[in-house]
Amino acid sequence: MASNGKYGSHPYAPSAPSLPESYGQQHTQYPHGYGRPQQQHNSSSSSPQYSHGYGQPQHQPYGSSFSSSSSSSYGQSGFPAGTDPAVIRSFEMVDRDRSGYIDEHELQQALSSGYQRFSLRTIRLLIFLFKSPTDSLRVGPKEFAALWICLGQWRSIFERYDKDRSGKIDSMELRDALYGLGLAMPPSVLQLLISKYDDGSGRRVELNFDSFVECGMIVRGLTDRFKEKDRRHAGSATFGYDEFMSMVIPFLVSYN
Amino acid sequence: MASNGKYGSHPYAPSAPSLPESYGQQHTQYPHGYGRPQQQHNSSSSSPQYSHGYGQPQHQPYGSSFSSSSSSSYGQSGFPAGTDPAVIRSFEMVDRDRSGYIDEHELQQALSSGYQRFSLRTIRLLIFLFKSPTDSLRVGPKEFAALWICLGQWRSIFERYDKDRSGKIDSMELRDALYGLGLAMPPSVLQLLISKYDDGSGRRVELNFDSFVECGMIVRGLTDRFKEKDRRHAGSATFGYDEFMSMVIPFLVSYN
Numbered sequence: 104m105a106s107n108g109k110y111g112s113h114p115y116a117p118s119a120p121s122l123p124e125s126y127g128q129q130h131t132q133y134p135h136g137y138g139r140p141q142q143q144h145n146s147s148s149s150s151p152q153y154s155h156g157y158g159q160p161q162h163q164p165y166g167s168s169f170s171s172s173s174s175s176s177y178g179q180s181g182f183p184a185g186t187d188p189a190v191i192r193s194f195e196m197v198d199r200d201r202s203g204y205i206d207e208h209e210l211q212q213a214l215s216s217g218y219q220r221f222s223l224r225t226i227r228l229l230i231f232l233f234k235s236p237t238d239s240l241r242v243g244p245k246e247f248a249a250l251w252i253c254l255g256q257w258r259s260i261f262e263r264y265d266k267d268r269s270g271k272i273d274s275m276e277l278r279d280a281l282y283g284l285g286l287a288m289p290p291s292v293l294q295l296l297i298s299k300y301d302d303g304s305g306r307r308v309e310l311n312f313d314s315f316v317e318c319g320m321i322v323r324g325l326t327d328r329f330k331e332k333d334r335r336h337a338g339s340a341t342f343g344y345d346e347f348m349s350m351v352i353p354f355l356v357s358y359n
Numbered sequence: 360m361a362s363n364g365k366y367g368s369h370p371y372a373p374s375a376p377s378l379p380e381s382y383g384q385q386h387t388q389y390p391h392g393y394g395r396p397q398q399q400h401n402s403s404s405s406s407p408q409y410s411h412g413y414g415q416p417q418h419q420p421y422g423s424s425f426s427s428s429s430s431s432s433y434g435q436s437g438f439p440a441g442t443d444p445a446v447i448r449s450f451e452m453v454d455r456d457r458s459g460y461i462d463e464h465e466l467q468q469a470l471s472s473g474y475q476r477f478s479l480r481t482i483r484l485l486i487f488l489f490k491s492p493t494d495s496l497r498v499g500p501k502e503f504a505a506l507w508i509c510l511g512q513w514r515s516i517f518e519r520y521d522k523d524r525s526g527k528i529d530s531m532e533l534r535d536a537l538y539g540l541g542l543a544m545p546p547s548v549l550q551l552l553i554s555k556y557d558d559g560s561g562r563r564v565e566l567n568f569d570s571f572v573e574c575g576m577i578v579r580g581l582t583d584r585f586k587e588k589d590r591r592h593a594g595s596a597t598f599g600y601d602e603f604m605s606m607v608i609p610f611l612v613s614y615n
Contacts, residue, residue, distance in 0.1 A: 207559055223559075289601050295608045303463055303479075321611060322604075329603055341597040345545050347585055348578075351607050352551045355577055 181244035190251045193217055194244060204241040213247070218254055218312075225317040231353055232324055254316065260284060261315050271309035280315065286322050296322070321354050437500035446507045449473055450500060460497040469503070474510055474568075481573040487609055488580055510572065516540060517571050527565035536571065542578050552578070577610055 181203055182191050193216045197209040205213060211226045221229070233246045233253075242250065264280035265272050272280055274297040281288055288296065296318060301308045310318060328350050332340035342350070437459055438447050449472045453465040461469060467482045477485070489502045489509075498506065520536040521528050528536055530553040537544055544552065552574060557564045566574060584606050588596035598606070 288604070292601060292604045292608065295605060299608070299611060325604065325607060326600075329598075329600055333600075339597055339599045340603070341595055342585075343595045344582075344585055344589075345548060347596070348544070348548045348581060349551060351581060351610070352548065352555070352577075354607070355555060355610055 182248050183245060186244075186248045187251075189217070190248055191244075193251075194247050204238075204243050205247065206241050210242060210247075214251075214254070217251065218258065221313050221316065225313050225320075228317055228320050228324075228354075232320055257284070257316055257319065258312065261312050269309070271311050272315060273307060273309050277310060277315070277318070281319060281322060284319055284323065286319070286326060288322065325351075325354060438504050439501060442500075442504045443507075445473070446504055447500075449507075450503050460494075460499050461503065462497050466498060466503075470507075470510070473507065474514065477569050477572065481569050481576075484573055484576050484580075484610075488576055513540070513572055513575065514568065517568050525565070527567050528571060529563060529565050533566060533571070533574070537575060537578060540575055540579065542575070542582060544578065581607075581610060 180186075180191055180195070182194075193213045194205065196216070197213045198205050207223060207226050207230055210230060211221060211223060214221055214226075227240070229250060230240050230242055233250045234240065234242050235246065260280055260283045261272065262268075264276045264283060266276065274293065277297060278288065278290075278293050281293075297308050297310075300310055300314055300318070329340055332342060436442075436447055436451070438450075449469045450461065452472070453469045454461050463479060463482050463486055466486060467477060467479060470477055470482075483496070485506060486496050486498055489506045490496065490498050491502065516536055516539045517528065518524075520532045520539060522532065530549065533553060534544065534546075534549050537549075553564050553566075556566055556570055556574070585596055588598060
């Protein structure tokens with residue numbers, strides 16, 4: 104997906120990796136992305152323009168780990184050729200029954216070795232977005248490798264915008280980080296988003312990496328779904344009632 | 360709202376109360392409801408028809424507690440005339456600073472006296488749906504009274520469909536309970552909804568009253584929002600990207 108420049112880079116941040124091919128059963132290829140930061144002619148500009156401008160798509164080399172995954176060669180392990188052995192070890196360590204698939208608790212444990220212990224809520228969202236459409240709530244080697252690389256790139260973007268190195272980002276840093284992911288959110292939407300993480304203590308809302316991934320994946324997932332319906336790239340889409348409910352519900356609350 | 364028959368009754372279950380006037384800033388009056396069970400000519404039928412049929416609206420007396428709330432007389436307490444003193448006591452007990460408003464933690468405590476301790480997730484959803492549009496995340500006497508009555512009616516519907524009196528309802532009982540609330544969900548949407556409450560243990564998914572309220576309020580809220588956009592009552596609605604994101608995000612996960 105990234106190879107079509109869907110989340111092409113912009114002046115001061117690299118584009119985010121796209122979700123894997125497996126995401127979005129009726130996925131439509133788009134030359135441009137929604138909510139994508141407008142290409143800025145002044146490359147030194149540091150003030151994101153929160154419009155839905157369209158920039159020239161650019162090929163993203165690292166995107167190929169997703170976009171060409173279907174044509175990658177696989178070892179006996181089922182991992183794409185060239186997968187970091189540490190990633191394969193993390194997967195095999197938790198896939199005790201050697202089924203070739205890991206469930207939510209196993210994924211939570213596997214990611215802990217490379218990143219951190221994500222909440223089950225975030226884990227479930229990641230599985231929903233990365234699993235094969237035809238699969239149940241589990242991921243195989245190919246999806247796990249794609250997820251691992253994606254999280255690495257999101258981690259680097261999180262760290263770039265966590266300017267004070269607090270391990271948390273505030274609303275302005277979130278705005279910039281989402282922008283870094285190629286998602287330009289209007290202030291009103293950003294405000295709604297950040298308010299979901301307000302613990303009611305009156306303290307300034309800050310997101311750790313777990314919440315940032317959850318938050319960013321929700322925005323990315325909903326944006327991709329919307330795009331699939333906006334076939335004319337008009338910035339608006341029409342949904343039937345059942346279609347609307349079926350599209351939104353997977354992103355809603357889940358048991359935890 | 361209920362006075363326009365928006366959630367009129369159907370053969371074997373009473374209609375649910377509508378959300379209060381305060382809900383939905385651009386609320387449009389509709390003679391019929393979305394996802395509303397089709398009126399059945401055979402009143403002895405016990406098999407819901409999961410279409411989006413339209414029935415004749417019927418006036419719901421108890422709905423008047425919402426629909427006429429704006430014209431109700433209020434005592435010094437700010438509660439609608441005739442409000443159960445127990446409801447007023449529950450509110451005043453937690454409104455320690457006598458501000459006339461209660462926040463999420465105070466609402467959680469106030470509802471505990473009449474119902475149960477709801478999760479903060481459900482409490483926040485209830486505040487979002489019942490608060491005055493111009494208000495922050497708090498409710499006053501009028502909204503609290505409306506919420507109390509609504510929960511009472513949802514409780515009776517929950518108990519009606521909790522046939523085995525387990526205090527929990529399974530997916531089939533949820534289907535019937537939502538139908539009892541005037542919300543006919545297609546099986547695919549129901550399946551998605553119930554899967555959000557799967558704890559991954561492999562056990563059959565069951566919802567307690569807290570989860571039922573959360574689940575039902577999400578469906579009701581999203582359905583109402585969709586209706587507001589479907590001005591031609593065509594069963595489909597068109598959204599701009601920002602509008603779509605702003606509409607969906609409030610229903611997404613929140614800190615807990």
